[in-house]
Amino acid sequence: MSDPRRHPDWAQPADRHTQLIDPVITVQQLARFEVFRKLQTRIDHALVFATSKGGYVAFLPPQRPGSTRGYTAVYEVDTGVHHFRSEIELPSDNDAFQFVVVVEISWQVTDPARFVESRHRDVPRLLLGELEQAARPVARRYSIARSADAEGELLRALPAAGPLGRTCGLQTTWTVRLRRDQENIDHQLRMQAIHHGTDEQILTEQLGMRYDAQLDQRARQQDELTTERALAYGDRQHELVLRQQQWEHRQRLELSRQQAELQRVEAEKIAFYQWHLEQGGVHAWALHLAQHPEDSALVMRTMREDQLQMIRDQMSLVSQVLGDGGAERHELQGPKQLALRAMNDILNQRLPGVPHDPAPPYPDRLPAPPARPPVPTAPYGPAPTFAQWEPPPGYGTAPVQPPASPEPAPEPADEPADAPPAQPQPLDPAGDGRPQP
Incomplete structure (x- = not known):
């Protein structure tokens, strides 16, 4: 105003x-x-x-x-509506503990004349006093631990006592929330923390046991897998070792077979060279010329020199035998026959010592080579060497047909002892073996 x-x-x-x-x-x-x-x-x-x-x-x-x-x-x-919030303490059944009550009140002056007449100047204190007066007997019946029950009883008992501030011309609405004192709340919080910690430990142990069981099961499965893998690996290794041993065995058998084959070939070569070398002379040179055709000039020259030297030696021998008067006539029959045969060969343009029908280089009457030694079946047994095999008697030595004997020439008339020996005709320098006229 x-x-x-x-x-x-x-x-x-x-x-x-x-x-x-x-x-x-x-x-x-x-x-x-x-x-x-x-x-x-x-x-x-x-x-x-x-x-x-x-x-x-x-x-x-x-x-x-x-x-x-x-x-x-x-x-x-x-006359407006006003709100306030406050806290009051109500005693429990034990004076050592008190309930803490949180009060929220809305109030409004509906009868201004009655409020002015009541002479009240502190509305919150008026309403809180009436609330404490009505709630104190109710809170006394409950222990500090039963705060929820005490709060429910307050919410039922206070409306029955009548509206707050009605005698002063006020209209109010209110609500209360009752709780324990702070010390009891702290105690309950500590107890709750202990229970929570215990529950956490119990749950941790239980879950830890489940976790350990899962770990053990997983470790067992890993051990089984590792064992199976090791067994499979061992089987494969064993199979690999067996295959390697089989391969080595086949290699040894093949090596033994090759060695036996080489020994057989060497034996055949030895028999072949032995036969040709035993024939001597032209056969040996023919073998050398077959293996070394580039030495044909050397072979021909050497053979010519050998033939000439052999003819000279034979002529000299014939001259000595026929011209020597120290031997009896019956003792000279054989040498004379040989000398006449050599002269016949020279006149027939054949080299002395060469048969008329020479044997083939590979005679059919050569004995068959021995059978190949059996290859050992043992995987690690030593292969037999060819030195352990002895050729049969007569192997590689084929009989050579002697040259056909010429018709016996008529025995010449006895020559005087002082007759000069016949001189051999000189050979053609051309090397064809024919005597010069």
């Missing part, structure tokens, strides 16, 4: 959002013979006028009095 001519006796700086304790905003005294004036107040505030007889007349918004005659004072009262 605003009056430009006078200041109110009491006023509090409150607006719509101020937390109020006393809903009376201003109080102003009115003069008895004061000329009527229009009062300026807020539209949501009520005006309570005090009469000279001690009564109170309330004008709720938007009503206003037409005159202030007969009133001694005016109270401007806030």
Whole structure:
């Protein structure tokens, strides 16, 4: 309420959002013979006028009095809804422990005249006092540990005691939440932490046992897999070793067979060369020329020199035998026959010592070579060497057909002992073996 001519006796700086304790905003005294004036107040505030007889007349918004005659004072009262929150303590069945009650109250002045008449200036304290007075006997019946039961009983008992602030013209709504004191809460928190820790340890042990069982099962499976893998690897290794041994055995058998074959070939070569070398002379040179055709000139020259030397030796021998008078006639029959045969060969253009029908280089009457020695079947037995095999008697020595004997020449007449020996005709230098005329 605003009056430009006078200041109110009491006023509090409150607006719509101020937390109020006393809903009376201003109080102003009115003069008895004061000329009527229009009062300026807020539209949501009520005006309570005090009469000279001690009564109170309330004008709720938007009503206003037409005159202030007969009133001694005016109270401007806030009729809005206000809220506050507070905590109070209520005793339990044991004085050592108290419940802590959290109270939330909404209040509003519905009868301004009755509130002004009640002379209360602290609404929260008024309501909390009535609440404590009604709730204290209820909380006394419960222990500190039964806070939930005590809270439920309070919510049932307080409405039965009547609305709070009704005698003062107030309309209230409220709610309470009861809990233990802080020490008991801390104790319960510690106990809860202990229980939680114990439960965690028990659960950890249980899950640890399951985890260990799973690890053991996994380790067993890994051991089984490792064993199976090792067995499979061992089987493959054993199979590989067997294959390697079989391969080595085949290699040894093949090597033994090759060695036996080489020994057989060497034996055949030895027999072949032995036969040709035993024939001597032309056969030996023919063998050399077959293996080394580039030495044909050397072979021919050497053979020619050998033949010439042999003819000279034979002629010299014949001359000595026929010209020597120291031997008897019957002793000279054989040498004379040989000398005549050599002369016949020379005249027939054959080399002395060469048969008329020479044997073939590979005679059919050569004995068959011996059978190949059996190859040992043992995988590691030593292969037999050819030195252990002895050729049969007569192997490689084929009989050579002697040259056909010429017709026996008529025995010449006895020559005088002093007759000079026949001189051999010189050979043709051309090397064809024919005597020169």
